Amino acid sequence: MNEAKPHAVWPDLALDDRSRLDFMKSFRRFVTGELQPINREVYEKRVMPAYERAKGAPPANKHQVREAMTQDSFFAFYVSARRSGQELMWQYCLTPTERQIEALEAKARDLPDAGGSLRLDPDFEPPAYVASIDIHCMPGGYVTSRTPEDVTAGAIYDLGNDVYTMGHLGPLQDMFGRTTSAYVRSRWPDWRFDRILDMGCTIGLSTLPFCDAFPQAEVHGIDVGAPVLRYAHARAKGLRKAAHFSQQNAERTDFEDESFDLIVSHILLHETSGRAIRNIFRECLRLLKPGGIMLHVDMLSYAEMDAFDQFMFDNETFYNNEPFWASFRGLDQIVLAQEAGFRAEDLEIEHFSNALAQQVQNTGNAGRDRPPPKSGFQMLIGVRC
Amino acid sequence: LNAPRLSDSRRAAKGKRPEPHKDPVIDRLISMIVALTGEVAALRQRLDSVERVAERNGAFSQEEVEGFRPAPDEAARQEELRRTILENVFYLVTKEARDIEEGATSAAYQAVVRDIAADR
Numbered sequence: 001m002n003e004a005k006p007h008a009v010w011p012d013l014a015l016d017d018r019s020r021l022d023f024m025k026s027f028r029r030f031v032t033g034e035l036q037p038i039n040r041e042v043y044e045k046r047v048m049p050a051y052e053r054a055k056g057a058p059p060a061n062k063h064q065v066r067e068a069m070t071q072d073s074f075f076a077f078y079v080s081a082r083r084s085g086q087e088l089m090w091q092y093c094l095t096p097t098e099r100q101i102e103a104l105e106a107k108a109r110d111l112p113d114a115g116g117s118l119r120l121d122p123d124f125e126p127p128a129y130v131a132s133i134d135i136h137c138m139p140g141g142y143v144t145s146r147t148p149e150d151v152t153a154g155a156i157y158d159l160g161n162d163v164y165t166m167g168h169l170g171p172l173q174d175m176f177g178r179t180t181s182a183y184v185r186s187r188w189p190d191w192r193f194d195r196i197l198d199m200g201c202t203i204g205l206s207t208l209p210f211c212d213a214f215p216q217a218e219v220h221g222i223d224v225g226a227p228v229l230r231y232a233h234a235r236a237k238g239l240r241k242a243a244h245f246s247q248q249n250a251e252r253t254d255f256e257d258e259s260f261d262l263i264v265s266h267i268l269l270h271e272t273s274g275r276a277i278r279n280i281f282r283e284c285l286r287l288l289k290p291g292g293i294m295l296h297v298d299m300l301s302y303a304e305m306d307a308f309d310q311f312m313f314d315n316e317t318f319y320n321n322e323p324f325w326a327s328f329r330g331l332d333q334i335v336l337a338q339e340a341g342f343r344a345e346d347l348e349i350e351h352f353s354n355a356l357a358q359q360v361q362n363t364g365n366a367g368r369d370r371p372p373p374k375s376g377f378q379m380l381i382g383v384r385c
Numbered sequence: 386l387n388a389p390r391l392s393d394s395r396r397a398a399k400g401k402r403p404e405p406h407k408d409p410v411i412d413r414l415i416s417m418i419v420a421l422t423g424e425v426a427a428l429r430q431r432l433d434s435v436e437r438v439a440e441r442n443g444a445f446s447q448e449e450v451e452g453f454r455p456a457p458d459e460a461a462r463q464e465e466l467r468r469t470i471l472e473n474v475f476y477l478v479t480k481e482a483r484d485i486e487e488g489a490t491s492a493a494y495q496a497v498v499r500d501i502a503a504d505r
Contacts, residue, residue, distance in 0.1 A: 019430035023423045070405070079405040081413040088396070088420055094396055133400030140395055321400040 005169045007240030009107055009231060009313050011155050017096040023087045024163050031082050034311070035059065037272040042074045043308055062302075066318075069311065070098050086137050093156040094139065105149045108234035115242030118233035124247050126224045129273045129324060136164075137321045142202065142225030154203045154231020161205070169205070172239075175356075176266040177206030180295055180379070181213035182362060183355040184262060193217045193261045197287065199280065200224075200268030204232035204243060210264075211241040217261075222248040251279035255378040258289045267377075269298045270328040277331070281340035281382075288384040294342075297352055300376035302329045333380045342382045352377035 011022070043065070050280040051068040052058045059065045097104070125142040138153070138160060139146045146152050160266075161173055170177040184193075187264045193214045198207040201221030221243055223229050229245045236243045248254065250268070264283045269277055284294040302310045310329075317326035334347050353376065406412050439445050455463055472479070483489075 015431060015434060016427050019427035020423055022430065023426035026426075027419070027423070076405040076411075077415065079403065080412045083403065083405075084416040084419040088423060090398070092423075134398035137400070139397065139399040141397045144395075144459060146395060195430070319403045319405075321398060371467060 006173075007235050008111055009104060009155070009234045010158065011104060012098050012100055014098050016192045017092070020092045020290055021159065021163055024085065024092055025166050026164065027085050028089075028166055031078075033083055035078050035081060039069070039075055039078060039312065042072055043069060047072050047075075048087050052255065059307060062307045062314060065307050065311040066314070079114060079170065079315070079319050082315075083137075086320060089160055090137060090139055090156060092240075093159040094152075097152055097155045097159070101147070101150070101152055102321075104151050104155060105147070108151050109149065111234055111237040114237045114240045116233065116236050117244045117246075118229060119244075119246035120226050120229065121247045124224070124226070124249075125249070127249060127272075127276065129276060130224055130271065133321050133323060135269040135271055135321055135323075136316075140227075141279075142223065145227050149230065150227045151231040151234065153225060153227035154229075154235070157228060158203055158231070158235075172208075174204045174209050176297055177264075178213075179208035179352070179356050180206070180264055180266065180297060182359040183379075184264075184266075184293065184295065185213055186358065186362070191261065191291070191293075195260045196262045196264070197222065197255070197260045199263065199265040200271070201232060201245065202228050204245065206264070207232070207243050207245075208236060208239060208241045209279075210262075211243055220244045220246065220255075220260075222246050222250060222253060224249055244310065245269045251276050251343055253283060253287065255287055257286055258292075260287045261292050262291055263287060263292070263294045265296045265298075266297055269296055270322070270325050273324055274327065277328075278287060278336055278340055281337045281342065284382070285341045285384060287368075290384055292384045293381040294384070296333075296380045297377055299325070299329055300348075300351075300378050301331075301333070335380070337382050339381065343385055346383040346385055348381050350379045350381060352379055355379065 047068045049065070059068055085244050130142055138156065140146070140153055142153055144153060151334050159174070160168070160182055170178075187295060189307070194217055196210050196219045197216050197270070198204075198210065198219070198221045201207045201223050207219060207221040210217065219242070221229075221232060222245070223232070224247065229247055232243075233245050234244070250265070250272075265280075270278070272280065281294075288294060299313070302313070305313070305324070313329065314326040316322040317324075334344070334349065337347050338344055394489065436447060436450055440447050
């Protein structure tokens with residue numbers, strides 16, 4: 001194998017594995033780039049007029065759009081194609097990973113220490129919102145350990161995420177972390193960041209950029225899944241980054257009060273629940289030092305979208321095992337953060353694309369980083385007074 | 386070789402699958418077609434890789450492959466390969482045509498079942 005691996009625990013991929021993953025990237029580009037937009041045509045030219053004829057008025061909200069669109073054969077085909085691709089993608093990731101799982105476990109164990117750490121909790125109970133169904137159809141989810149030292153979930157997440165985002169996150173899939181860390185640095189240039197926490201870090205894709213952006217800081221990543229954390233720790237060792245990973249629920253951690261300067265999360269909130277989000281915001285408030293910053297990147301709120309786009313994004317909940325996605329995007333995060341104790345004047349929502357544009361400008365890597373197409377992200381920013 | 390097993394539940398995600406079509410068979414068919422397309426794409430890529438490796442090592446060139454013109458017996462074999470694929474892929478269509486030609490109906494089929502059952 002002479003292919004350049006992004007890091008030491010990235011699974012070995014045979015020619016057929018690579019070819020299948022290449023195919024899946026192309027297939028996803030085709031489904032999301034070419035099939036998906038046809039749905040709006042179908043809706044405006046065929047579905048909406050028929051609905052209007054039958055009911056006397058066009059669909060007024062995302063629920064009525066869904067009622068109408070789910071009767072349409074093109075939409076049904078699109079759903080099948082997209083869902084089939086999603087499931088097949090994970091099979092493509094599992095096949096090479098299962099073949100070399102013992103070698104990956106050995107590598108994870110034997111890689112030399114890089115100053116970071118891993119702390120797992122054998123009695124940990126994962127919350128229902130990740131344990132009841134496997135989010136985005138990843139078999140076993142984040143929390144299933146197939147063997148005592150298992151890293152399968154981490155490995156297939158790493159492979160699958162690269163395919164799912166069609167390579168848009170860069171070779172180390174760290175676009176989100178690089179962007180948020182650069183944003184924080186440039187916005188608060190005088191703040192001394194001694195301790196940083198990344199909540200819901202999975203395999204640390206967005207955690208490690210903080211080690212680079214803030215070399216003097218102690219960087220922590222927490223997640224509910226043991227196998228993804230084992231992989232995160234091994235991946236960090238391979239990349240020679242000192243990050244501290246521990247198995248904890250972001251709703252209630254064992255860190256001390258006022259012990260962090262910065263708390264971030266990247267596409268975590270929509271995989272939790274309404275109650276969990278409130279708890280997470282409260283926990284951020286507890287953990288932040290006075291003047292400390294909380295920053296959560298997640299999907300754009302539905303407030304800026306028409307009923308059809310809302311309906312299309314809701315498909316993640318209906319067809320891709322994302323139970324909280326649809327209701328999450330209707331929530332007002334500013335209100336929730338206020339309920340958790342943040343002051344209104346210390347809270348804001350910023351478009352992620354602004355931070356990304358700024359980072360691309362600063363680092364001169366235009367063309368390399370762009371957010372995945374057909375989706376938008378926002379950042380909730382809160383400062384503890 | 387450790388081929389994955391169909392029955393390995395750890396390869397399937399927890400959570401009820403959606404049923405977007407009135408007939409669930411359609412969804413299964415689309416899923417199979419997507420998977421088959423993936424296999425064809427992987428095969429195509431392997432073949433292309435073989436050709437590139439051969440060219441790099443001087444075994445044979447891309448032009449030689451492109452310029453390949455089969456000798457008569459080779460052409461006959463290739464026609465055979467194409468026919469086999471067509472017959473396999475369009476089996477149902479040809480079967481239907483044959484049924485019509487032979488006047489085969491469900492009623493006729495049921496009659497045979499009855500007759501044989503009665504032949505005790």
